[in-house]
Amino acid sequence: MNESSFKSCPLCNENNSIECIGDIYGKWSRKYFTLLRCKVCFYAYLADPLICYNQIYNEDYYSGFGADPLVNYLHELENPRDSVRRFEWDGIIKILLDLVGSENSKRWLDYGCGNGCLVREGISRGWNTIGYDEGWITNMAQSRGIPILNKNELDNLENQFDIITAIEVFEHLVDPVSELKKIRKLIKKGGVLFFTTGNARPYHNNLLNWSYASIPEVHVGFFEPKTIATALEKAGFKPYWPGYLPGYSNIIKFKILKVMRYKHEPLWAKTMPWHVLSRLVDAYYGVTRHPVGIAI
Numbered sequence: 001m002n003e004s005s006f007k008s009c010p011l012c013n014e015n016n017s018i019e020c021i022g023d024i025y026g027k028w029s030r031k032y033f034t035l036l037r038c039k040v041c042f043y044a045y046l047a048d049p050l051i052c053y054n055q056i057y058n059e060d061y062y063s064g065f066g067a068d069p070l071v072n073y074l075h076e077l078e079n080p081r082d083s084v085r086r087f088e089w090d091g092i093i094k095i096l097l098d099l100v101g102s103e104n105s106k107r108w109l110d111y112g113c114g115n116g117c118l119v120r121e122g123i124s125r126g127w128n129t130i131g132y133d134e135g136w137i138t139n140m141a142q143s144r145g146i147p148i149l150n151k152n153e154l155d156n157l158e159n160q161f162d163i164i165t166a167i168e169v170f171e172h173l174v175d176p177v178s179e180l181k182k183i184r185k186l187i188k189k190g191g192v193l194f195f196t197t198g199n200a201r202p203y204h205n206n207l208l209n210w211s212y213a214s215i216p217e218v219h220v221g222f223f224e225p226k227t228i229a230t231a232l233e234k235a236g237f238k239p240y241w242p243g244y245l246p247g248y249s250n251i252i253k254f255k256i257l258k259v260m261r262y263k264h265e266p267l268w269a270k271t272m273p274w275h276v277l278s279r280l281v282d283a284y285y286g287v288t289r290h291p292v293g294i295a296i
């Protein structure tokens with residue numbers, strides 16, 4: 001038993017449950033980070049995450065030249081119709097419609113909205129959408145008229161939203177439960193929290209080989225469906241598993257094209273049976289296995 005085994009879990013609070021998984025090398029920072037995991041809830045997290053956010057989440061990062069070379073948020077903001085990200089926006093909105101029935105009078109907050117493109121997409125389709133985030137790319141989005149709240153504005157709100165989305169946010173957080181508690185304060189009772197984050201379950205026995213865990217400067221926490229369910233319950237949500245909803249087809253299409261480093265939809269992708277392909281990918285990677293949170 002090594003020293004880390006005596007620590008208690010920062011997510012489920014179980015005592016003496018932490019094991020050391022190994023080290024991850026960060027190419028951007030050129031340093032090693034130690035990955036720990038709870039044996040009870042399977043929360044995996046970096047022992048020593050970087051917290052110099054202004055240096056990490058800067059213009060380079062949002063333009064695809066920073067710690068995560070697969071993202072280009074500036075391109076998406078400036079060329080939304082041209083970006084493969086539009087498949088993700090489309091899939092999310094389809095899923096929200098399945099979860100809440102219709103957009104009529106529903107207040108939707110996109111938490112950690114970054115470049116605000118999902119907010120803009122929601123508004124263009126008739127939703128009452130607003131974002132929350134701060135940083136260089138968020139300033140760019142606001143200068144284009146996308147409505148985004150800052151931290152101070154958000155702190156004054158309570159019990160306001162029917163829907164909160166958090167798209168690829170949780171893996172960036174050093175304290176996901178406290179962030180979920182903030183989200184719970186903002187959402188109305190019965191409201192729906194829909195989020196995406198990688199599913200660590202298929203990599204349970206080889207976490208260090210998971211590409212999602214290979215950018216430790218920005219991805220600092222990893223979740224299995226059980227981890228997420230535990231975190232949701234601690235924050236006042238009931239985990240709910242809607243299963244594979246049709247909108248996932250386009251979300252998975254986006255993820256595949258992104259990993260293949262396509263910025264624009266290639267010709268071959270227009271003729272692929274994505275509704276079939278996405279089911280196969282999902283069976284392997286478990287994209288849809290995470291629960292949704294219902295505020296209780």
Ligand SMILES: [Zn+2]
Nearest residue numbers: 009012038041
């Ligand atoms: Zn735990």
